[in-house]
Amino acid sequence: MSKFVDLVSELVDGIEERSKLTGASTTLLERDIVQAFLWSTWTRCLQLFFWFILRHHLAFGADITWNRLIALRGMTALMNPSIRATLYGWANVRVPYMCSWAFQVLKSDRCSLALDFRHFHQRYAELHGAKRARCLWKSSDACDGGHPLGCGRFQDKRLVAEEQSVHECANKDCRRIRWSRENYVNVTGAVAVGLSTAGELVQYMEATEKTMAISHVWSHGHGGRPDTGMNACLHERFSGLARQHDCDSYWIDTLCIPNEHMLRKKAIGCINRIFAQSNVVLVLDRDLMEIDVCNPTTALLESILATFLVCDWNVRAWTMLEAMKGCHNLRILCRDNVTLSLRDTLTHVHQSGSIDLAILSLATQHLLPSSTDPFRRASSRKGLEFSGSLLSHRHATRKGDDIVIWSLISGINVFFDATSFWRGRIGRKIRTGFLMSSAPRLEHITGFSWAPETPYIRRIGDGSTADLLGPFLVYDAEESEEAEITSRGLDGPWLVYHLRSEDAPRYAQAASTMVSITQEGERVVQPLDGPGIRNRCWERAAKLLLDGSYVALLAPLQWGKQTAYRAKENRGEAHGPVFAMCTSREKTYWTWRGVSEWPVTISRPEMEVEDLILV
Template identity: 35%
Template sequence: MTELGVDLDAHLPQAGHTFTYERVERQLRRDTFVSDSASAGSHPIPFVCESLKYKHDVENNMHEYYSQAEQHARLKSFCRQLYDAVAPAEGHCKRLDDCFSQIVVCNFQTHGRHEKITEDACDILGRLPEIPLELPDQLLFYSPDDSVDVASRTLSPRAVGWRDLSVVTYVANNVIRTALMAAIFQTKTTGTMLDEFIDTTANLLSTSSEFCQSTASSEEKHSWFLVRAFLWTSWQRCSMMYFYTIVGSHLKSGFNDHDGNSLILKSCLVAPGVSIQEMSRRFASSGKSEYMCGWAFELLRSHPSAIGLDFRRFHHRFSDAFGARAGRCIQSQQTSCKGDDLEKCQRFKGMKITDQSAHGENCSRHCKRLFWNETSYRSVAGARAVELVDDPSHGELTYCEATGDTLAVSHVWSHGQGGRPELGHGFNHCLHRRYIAIAQSLGCSSYWMDSPCIPEDHQLRQEAIAKINEVFEMSRATVIYDRDLTEINVEDEDLSVRVRELILVTAMICDWNLRAWTFLEAFRGRRNIYMLCKDNRTVSLRDTVEVVFHKGSIDIALLLLTIPHLLPSRDRKDFRYINNAHESGFMTVETAGSHLSHRAASRPGDDVVIWSLLTRDKIAKTPKTSVLRRLLYQDKVYKESKAFWKRQRDRSLNTSFLLSSAPRLKTRGLRWAPSSPMAELWQNPLNGMTSRLLALDGIESEAGLITKDGHLARWLTYDLIGNVIGARTVSTWLGVELNPVDDRCQVNLRRIRQRHLRGYIWGIILQPLHFRGYMDPAPNRSHEKTLVAVCATNFRCRLPCNEDERVFWKWRGVYEWDNIEPLPHLQLTSDVLLV
């Protein structure tokens, strides 16, 4: 994965071998739907992928589905056609392209906008990286034109690099079609029209890698490498444009948690034995600055929409500003952490804060500390905000009720922006003056900040926390303070695209983005966020996002999907038309839990409080602004996870969400439920290494129902005897029918018995079912290994059982299956009740 010879600032140029305006226009006219008398009034789907999974019987209008073996055979047959297109050398890119184009049928409806669509498509293509990421097994030599002789398939000895391969620089017709889709739909999601095609490309890439692995001939390996390079570069370019369209839909309509399915693309083998997750893990950090926190980058890299993504320009932008600095994760060594666990990073744990109250840039550092006027604070009935009064003679902060003209300040506590308002803590006068000046510049009449507005007193603290959503949701503006952001020079009023890209990159990776409280604050206040940069200058996040999306590098713009708490929300006036809390900008329990699984909170129990503030039962319909405000901000704050989960009764919960190392409750009926969203350290039974199995939202898995007895769902299951003397005898005596013993996976089954089933007669292995309801398991893109849940019971009747004889399965933990052995034969089981 070398970067030699690659200009990290270069975008895909218009040229004869890449794309031209004329070529894009020809493709658009060729694929434009022309209505005739037979099709009058009908509008075919604009982009259809013949996914090789089924064939379409036009006469009966029925889909004929193939088995997995038949699907794989069709993929192999098509890959053979691509292989045959590689030789002879002359014209091999065109033949590959013609073959690959067959899997897509387009019927664009342009409404006479050909010129504008063509221009927009060229603009999108022109903002992709010039040279896609290399394959991890790049060969050492190629023929001069990267193809082979048709007769002998022998190779020329001339060595060339990745960027010299014509299959790498060539832009396939399907890539141009994807750009046209992005230009036509722009701020509308392209949904399954594109993801089916991208997943099919991934299947072809995996199958080609299998062919490459099975051959011993160097000539055949070379030919298969060229096929894979063609598919890999096409997959990269199309997946980037696909995620780019999703960002556009969020920018137009506001973030909607229900769009999570669109972030799930199929995993694949990019090289023999190398998954896309493994490739990302190995090479995504190439070029990373030592100053960049390893844990922060690892969380960004492992996000479902970032697996396999090109991070070269991302690292280049960050290094422009911070590349010369030493790391500060491990202060004694001035290095960054490795990214394997937040416990090993002093940005989150073990950092010694010598002075909680920092000073402003131009302060002499001898200014006095301000404390609260407690009488003023207690006299305010609603959410308190600090008045914009600078009266050093009294040395006190006075308060007023937070309103729609309040400035909300979100900051990292460890960066020293003031202590609690009581005596003994305080808030430096220069900071008070800073936020007065910022508030006034943004047209605000007061400011809210947790340091001066949340006292230590338990009752007052609970009151303030319950109104955090209210403060940030209705505030005129939210200002983000982070030490790294304040180092970015934005002196020029007309900021360049490059500087705006740097602001976004820094925001994605800075300390502020990794904390639980700041995540909540930004998510509720993201309607109008400003970044505080050098010399107390503020930069509108919305303007920055819009500029980068429309003019910047697409490989950076699509990373906005990893920070949904910074994507703009719907306008508040639109809430009255919404009856679903998630459509109004709140999160599902699973999505909120997945984001909090790696974000530390400042106090024990705060993580559950934040979890409850991120979710919402429902939005009440009302057209009255005063009533709307009162109903919107009635937040129920839960400090205990038991009460939080009881609130979820009779609601659905995605099964894959449970596959994490989060601690569990010890209450019957809720032993499956995380007692905290924060994932604990988990020890791998194979090598003894520890890590955190972070929760995913599980939206690709089938959902279960939370009942008064436990979590009820369908799973793919395998029954096995537990680890207690006489278990098999008891099972036989009771007539309990178990799955036949699978001798292919005895090592894994033995480890499960030893680790999870001690003292239990029966055990069960659970794998989440795909949300489409087939027998396929749900995918887990961000984890290389297969994760299964293990449950156990000592009380069981014969199978099948009546409802009143249902088995109560006790949660025992998550197991990482060693893929050296295959999984046992799993069967679909309904009504699995976890207690």
């Protein structure tokens, strides 16, 4: 089925390419009818295929090996501004309350390929259409969606709940409970809050399979630290929810992760085990907590799913880790302390709701239990590339936490800096397609110029210097070739073009043209006077030649083939191929210099397969 879907998209591209090269052999109307038929076939089959994959994940557990099937090729029509505006909802009415960055994360997922978001926006508006925008302080508009740091919810302290923690009592004047360091350090293993806590000091106990783990967004009012404590009424609420789910304790970072460095380090090292073995993981997000679910109709569950996909909780890095490790029993807290099973909600929408909304659940497939775990617990590790691709979109407030989270998801040992993280992976392999992103790289660390300093993709440049399509995103690159991480550097095969200054007339720019259609439907291409289309990739690479270095453009290989792996092309993220630029003094060891897009209007450079060592 995936081959058929890709074939149809190739046919659409083929018709367009043929008309460019040979002129229209049929009338414009005939061509448009064929393209409309193929487009309709492509989008319908694609959605049915994604629906089937989601059914498999829900029935048998999330199977990461199926990710290759989701990596469909797309088509060049997705680069058309009007098509992008229609598909992604920018041309549709979108309520101001929805964060544009959260929507950007959703629409960049592979399950969103060529999907019409109108039904999604409708369901979201039914719950949140009357609310004011929340992204920017005292603004009636949402953020621009270009980058998380452009949204005030991630950095603007004025948008953080003033009270940490919130009150549940009517008078809002109850006492606070705080930690007892002596009691805390006397607990062996992972620490949880005992339900017997009654005085001013928390009674700690060891976290077990009878513990309820709480995953929340700090800015929503459940933050704080053990020394500042928690309102007693909030403790009573969590204790009641724990008993409701047959638990004898609960874990929340507010009371269980101290500021003291060594104790914090130990507590973080226990997070995987706490969430993986917990009886239930409670998801707290203010948008979800306001929803009344006394009558859970299909329409309401669709609205809950739409809310869940773009809520604050779903775009944070720490909450993603907690949910992935505790996905065997995730429950959403709603109004009046009613909880909903996330998996049951997804299953109901999948079986009874609209297909175009249901398949968006594939964007959260990492929140489903793994098919490889016989106990349906998320104790099994996720791959480095898979977890890195998810973290590339998700914000962690504290500097360095993204590496901590990445190591917790993908490995056994916890690393607190990028250099140690990558040195700890010497002897392992990495998919080269994963590296083709705008992630910043390690600097001045021999052998690791290629290694991302963080999985988190930041904005590249501003104004006229910014990439028109934004930073290049990360994919898990299941279908790309691997390279080995060695003590010398990254050793593996690439498609390579060695830059030569004499090729400038061929690659440096292309003539500008204007395309017009005659009354008979014929396509006419006319050259325009003035400067041509600049190849900024060539310009950046040519500058590297000035210091006497050799320069090479690299493209990752498709797994088991001699052709290029193309994740970003035809998906609306790049007009042309994206190359890595590398330099060398002697053509033996190569240094990573960044990635850049080659214009689609200029022929691709001739590349050959070579084994390189990137240092």
